[in-house]
Amino acid sequence: MVCIARFTRIRDVTDYDVAETLPDRRRRAVRVILCVPVMIFLTVSAQAALPGDGAEGKRLHDANCMACHDTAVYTRKDHSIRSLDGLKQQLEGCSHMAKKEFSPAETQHIIKYLNDRFYRFQ
Numbered sequence: 001m002v003c004i005a006r007f008t009r010i011r012d013v014t015d016y017d018v019a020e021t022l023p024d025r026r027r028r029a030v031r032v033i034l035c036v037p038v039m040i041f042l043t044v045s046a047q048a049a050l051p052g053d054g055a056e057g058k059r060l061h062d063a064n065c066m067a068c069h070d071t072a073v074y075t076r077k078d079h080s081i082r083s084l085d086g087l088k089q090q091l092e093g094c095s096h097m098a099k100k101e102f103s104p105a106e107t108q109h110i111i112k113y114l115n116d117r118f119y120r121f122q
Contacts, residue, residue, distance in 0.1 A: 050084075050112050052105075057113025064100050065110075074118035084121040087111055 073079065081087050091110060095102050102110065115121055 050115055052108035052110075052112030054109070054113045054116050056106075057109035057111070058117075060102070060106055060110050061113055064098050064102075065094060068094070068097065071118070074114065081119065084111075084115065084119075087114060087119060087121065 074081075081090055088107075088111060091102075091107060091114075095107075
C-alpha cells in the first residue's frame with residue numbers, strides 16, 4: 001500500500017514536472033544542435049591550421065619526389081615519420097637526394113600536402 005501511495009504522489013508531481021521540463025528539453029536540444037556545427041568547424045580549422053597550399057604542394061611533390069618513389073612510402077606500416085618535425089627533417093633529406101633546394105614557401109606547401117593527404121599530424 002505504501003508503494004501505491006508513492007506511485008500516486010509521483011503521478012501528481014509528474015504532471016507538474018512535465019510542464020517544467022519541456023522547455024529544458026528544448027534548450028538541451030538547441031544546445032546539441034548548435035554544438036555540432038561548432039565541433040565540425042573546430043575539426044576543420046585544426047587541420048587547416050598548418051600554413052601552405054596543399055594543391056601547390058601536390059604539384060611540387062609530383063614534379064620532384066615521384067621520380068624517386070611513389071606514395072606507397074607514406075602509407076606503409078613501417079614508415080619512420082612519426083611527427084610533423086620528423087616530416088620536415090625527411091623532406092630536407094629528400095630535397096638533398098633530389099638535388100633540389102626548395103624555398104621555405106615551397107617546403108611548407110609540400111609539408112601541408114603530405115600532412116593533409118597522408119599523415120594528419122596536429
